[in-house]
Amino acid sequence: MSEKSWKEIPIGGIIEEAGNADTYETGSWRTYRPIWDAEKCIHCLACWIACPDSAILLEDGKMVGIDYTHCKGCGICAVECPDKVSAFEMVLETEAAEN
Amino acid sequence: MARRLTLTGNDAAAEAMRQIDPDVVTCFPITPQTELMHKFAEFVADGEVKAEMVLVESEHSAMSAAVGAASAGARVMTATAANGLALMWEIVYIAASNRLPIVMPVVNRALSGPINIHCDHSDTMGCRDTGWIQLYSENAQEVYDNILQAVLIAENPHVLLPVMVTFDGFIISHTVEVMDALEDKEASDWVGEYEAKYSLMNTEDPVTFGPLDLQDYYFEHKRQQIDGMDNAAAVITSVGEAYGKLSGRTYGMIEAYMTDDADYIVVALGSTCGTAKVVVDEMRTEGKRVGLLKIRSFRPFPHAEIIAALASAKAVAVLDRSVSFGAPGGPVHKEILAALSGTGHTTSIVNYLYGLGGRDISLNHIRSVFEELETVAGKTIPADEVRFIGLRG
Numbered sequence: 001m002s003e004k005s006w007k008e009i010p011i012g013g014i015i016e017e018a019g020n021a022d023t024y025e026t027g028s029w030r031t032y033r034p035i036w037d038a039e040k041c042i043h044c045l046a047c048w049i050a051c052p053d054s055a056i057l058l059e060d061g062k063m064v065g066i067d068y069t070h071c072k073g074c075g076i077c078a079v080e081c082p083d084k085v086s087a088f089e090m091v092l093e094t095e096a097a098e099n
Numbered sequence: 100m101a102r103r104l105t106l107t108g109n110d111a112a113a114e115a116m117r118q119i120d121p122d123v124v125t126c127f128p129i130t131p132q133t134e135l136m137h138k139f140a141e142f143v144a145d146g147e148v149k150a151e152m153v154l155v156e157s158e159h160s161a162m163s164a165a166v167g168a169a170s171a172g173a174r175v176m177t178a179t180a181a182n183g184l185a186l187m188w189e190i191v192y193i194a195a196s197n198r199l200p201i202v203m204p205v206v207n208r209a210l211s212g213p214i215n216i217h218c219d220h221s222d223t224m225g226c227r228d229t230g231w232i233q234l235y236s237e238n239a240q241e242v243y244d245n246i247l248q249a250v251l252i253a254e255n256p257h258v259l260l261p262v263m264v265t266f267d268g269f270i271i272s273h274t275v276e277v278m279d280a281l282e283d284k285e286a287s288d289w290v291g292e293y294e295a296k297y298s299l300m301n302t303e304d305p306v307t308f309g310p311l312d313l314q315d316y317y318f319e320h321k322r323q324q325i326d327g328m329d330n331a332a333a334v335i336t337s338v339g340e341a342y343g344k345l346s347g348r349t350y351g352m353i354e355a356y357m358t359d360d361a362d363y364i365v366v367a368l369g370s371t372c373g374t375a376k377v378v379v380d381e382m383r384t385e386g387k388r389v390g391l392l393k394i395r396s397f398r399p400f401p402h403a404e405i406i407a408a409l410a411s412a413k414a415v416a417v418l419d420r421s422v423s424f425g426a427p428g429g430p431v432h433k434e435i436l437a438a439l440s441g442t443g444h445t446t447s448i449v450n451y452l453y454g455l456g457g458r459d460i461s462l463n464h465i466r467s468v469f470e471e472l473e474t475v476a477g478k479t480i481p482a483d484e485v486r487f488i489g490l491r492g
Binding site: 003005013 | 196197198199259297304305306307308309310312315316318319320322323326327
C-alpha cells in the first residue's frame, strides 16, 4: 500500500470505500492458528456469527473452511464451538506452519 | 427591508437561529446561555421552526449529538458557556477533526473556580487550539450577524470547520439593545440549503466516519485541518463583504477603528470594543491620535491585517480578558507579539489583563490606558510585563 500525501486523501479521516477492510490482510498477526475438523463440525455456524474478521468461509449455508489471510487467531471460534463438538484446535502458528 | 428589533444578545442569537432553522439543535442549559436556548425552544414549541431539538443530559452529550447529526449530513447548531464548554472539550476537538461544520454560539463566562457566572474569555481562549473558527462579537447586532455568516463560513467546501460565535456573558447576553435583522426570506435565502458531501444516512454510497488513524495518516489529516483554517481567512472576508451587500453591515477579520493615523492603539475583543470606541471618539475631539483595533476573528488569526493596522503606532495596549498562567502575557498579547515579530516594528506593546470574572471595565479605565501609552512610547516593554486594570492594589 503506497502512502498518499495530505492533498490526495479525503478530509476528516473519511474512508470513502465501503468494506475496504477486505484488502487489509491481517492473517500475519496470528500467534495461534485455528485448525478446523470437518468431520466433527455440525455446521451450527456459532463460529461464523462470532468471528470478528468474517474469516469463517461458507458455501450453501455450510462451513467449508477458514480464511487465513484475515484470521487474526483470536480463538473466539474455538471457544464458541459447542463443547460436545470441539471442531477447532488452536495450534501455535510456528508449529502449524511447519506441517 | 430591515426589521428593527429590541433584543438581548441571547434573543438576538435565538432570532438568527430561528431564521436559519437548522435541521438539528442540541441543547443543555448553562448560565448565561440558558435564555438563548429557552427562546429557541419557544420557537420549536410554537411551531415556528422545523428544527429537531435534542435535549441531552450534559454538554458532553450535546456536542456528541451534534457530531452525530452533522455526520448524518444535517445542519447542526448548539450553544454553551464556560464550564459547559469545558465539559464538551473532548468532542469539541472531534467536531473539528471530523470536519463537521457545526455552528455554536458561546456566551463567554469565567471558568470555575472559584465559581463565577460572569464574563471573561477564559472559556473560549482555552479552546483556541481545538480547530474551531472563533468570531468574537461586540454587541447584539454582531451576535446576530456573526451567526448568520458563521453558517456560510463553516459550510464552505474549502473550509468545512465548526465555528464558535462568542459574545460576552451578561454584558451582551442579558442586555437589551436595538438592532436590525433581515427579513425571514432574506435570511433563509442567505443560508440556503446545506448538502453535506458525506452522510451517514446515504446507504447508497456508504463511508466510514472517525476511523482509527495512526502514525501513517493522522499527521496528514492535521495538515488538512491547517489548510482548512488557512482557507477560512479569505472565506470570512468574502462572506463578510457579501453580507455587507445584503444587510449594509460589512465585516472583516478585524475592525480598524480610527487606526490609520493613530499613535496609540488599544487592541481588544468583544464588548470592550464598544466601550473603547466611545473613549476614542472623546479623545479624538481633544485632538489625541488614538484608535481601536478590534479582533473579530481570533481563529484564524489575522496576522497581515494586524501588522498593517498597527504599523504606524508608537504604542499599543493589548487587552486580555483571560490568563495564560505561567506564560508571558495573555493569549491575545502573545499572538500580537508573534504577528509583529520579524516585521522590524518599533512599537511599544503593553499587555493589560482586565475584566476577569465580570470585573467591570469603564470609560475611565480605557482612557487611563491611552494616557499610559503616551508615557511608554519609544520604550522597550518586556514581553512578560503584565499590567492590571481594575484590580485592587
